[in-house]
Amino acid sequence: xxxxxxxxxxxxxxxxxxxxxxxxxxxxxxxxxxxxxxxxxxxxxxxxxxxxxxxxxxxxxxxxxxxxxxxxxxxxxxxxxxxxxxxxxxxxxxxxxxxxxxxxxxxxxxxx
Amino acid sequence: xxxxxxxxxxxxxxxxxxxxxxxxxxxxxxxxxxxxxxxxxxxxxxxxxxxxxxxxxxxxxxxxxxxxxxxxxxxxxxxxxxxxxxxxxxxxxxxxxxxxxxxxxxxxxxxxxxx
Numbered sequence: 001x002x003x004x005x006x007x008x009x010x011x012x013x014x015x016x017x018x019x020x021x022x023x024x025x026x027x028x029x030x031x032x033x034x035x036x037x038x039x040x041x042x043x044x045x046x047x048x049x050x051x052x053x054x055x056x057x058x059x060x061x062x063x064x065x066x067x068x069x070x071x072x073x074x075x076x077x078x079x080x081x082x083x084x085x086x087x088x089x090x091x092x093x094x095x096x097x098x099x100x101x102x103x104x105x106x107x108x109x110x111x112x
Numbered sequence: 113x114x115x116x117x118x119x120x121x122x123x124x125x126x127x128x129x130x131x132x133x134x135x136x137x138x139x140x141x142x143x144x145x146x147x148x149x150x151x152x153x154x155x156x157x158x159x160x161x162x163x164x165x166x167x168x169x170x171x172x173x174x175x176x177x178x179x180x181x182x183x184x185x186x187x188x189x190x191x192x193x194x195x196x197x198x199x200x201x202x203x204x205x206x207x208x209x210x211x212x213x214x215x216x217x218x219x220x221x222x223x224x225x226x227x
Contacts, residue, residue, distance in 0.1 A: 031213060040200060042116075042218035043155070050213060088154050092214065099145065099168050100216060102154035 005103050006089055012109040019076040021106045023089030024069075030092040032065055033100065034074050037086045046087075047074075051094075081112045114139055116219035118203050124225045125193050133188045133222045135203030143167070144186040145216065146178060147202040155202055161186055190224075198226045 006023045013019055025032070031050045035043040049056045049065045049072070056063050062075040076083055086107050090100040117136045125131050137144050143162045147155035157170035161180035175191040184205070190197055200223050204216035 033215065035216075035218075040221075040223075042202060042220040043204075043216075044218070045215045048213060048215055096168070099157055099160055099170075100155075101157065102147075104152075104154045 006087070006106045008106060009104070010107045010109070012111065013079055014111050015079060015081055017079055019079050019083070019108055019110070021074045021076075021087055021089075021108070023072045023074070023103055025072075025089075025091045025101075026070065027091075028094040029067075030094055030096070032063075032072050033090045033092070034061075034063060034072075035088045035090060035102075037088065037105070039085075043088065076108075079108075079110045081110050084108060084110045116203055116205050116217050118201075118219035118222050120222055121220065122223045122225075124227060126227050127193055127195060129193050129226075130189065130191045131193060131224060133190075133201050133203075133224075135186045135188070135205075135219060137184045137186065137203075137205035138217045141205035141207050141217065142184050143206045143214075144180055144184065145204045145206070146186070146188045147204065148172075149200040149202060149221070150196075151199070158188070193226045195226050198224060200224075 033048045034046045037043045047058045060077045065072045086105045088102050088105045090102045119134050145160040146158040149155040158172050159169040160167045164180045177189045179187045200221045202221045203219045206214045
């Protein structure tokens, strides 16, 4: 079963614009992570936010977490064509020790 | 530092056959997890191995089994293959547990097609 649900399912933007992706989940968590996947290959970790944190930044990435609403958002600023990929949110349920639950993913297309 | 390597990258089997997929974890990582990713879906947790023992299992039948070796490498075995087993199988390793902050390092995956 997939706990996380991302929206939108697909997003198409122009290079230089910002991309915002949202994720909702159902149970208590230790942390929430975002991963990126290019063309059906392995996933690459982007950023992790712990349950007691509200916002984190890493380069052009900004992630927020609202545990009361069980939701998160990922903002990619000044997007580039190379950001074209699928993005997944993943939650580590409380007590689940690295056993991540992934959503179905968001397909981001950045037009040059 | 080497990453996670998986083999084979692609393979084709027929229904009823058995398959073994292999994974070498990243240096310094002692925990290995396996995920199944069907086309257009997110990865689904199969099971995790820590210190050569299964340490948690997702909603997969017993014909999915695994091993972890003393060097922390791992195998995923699937018996009696079914058409729905066609998927990308991802191996991920992680270091000794840091409370609430474990990041997975994924391999490139093994794409299994069952005919």
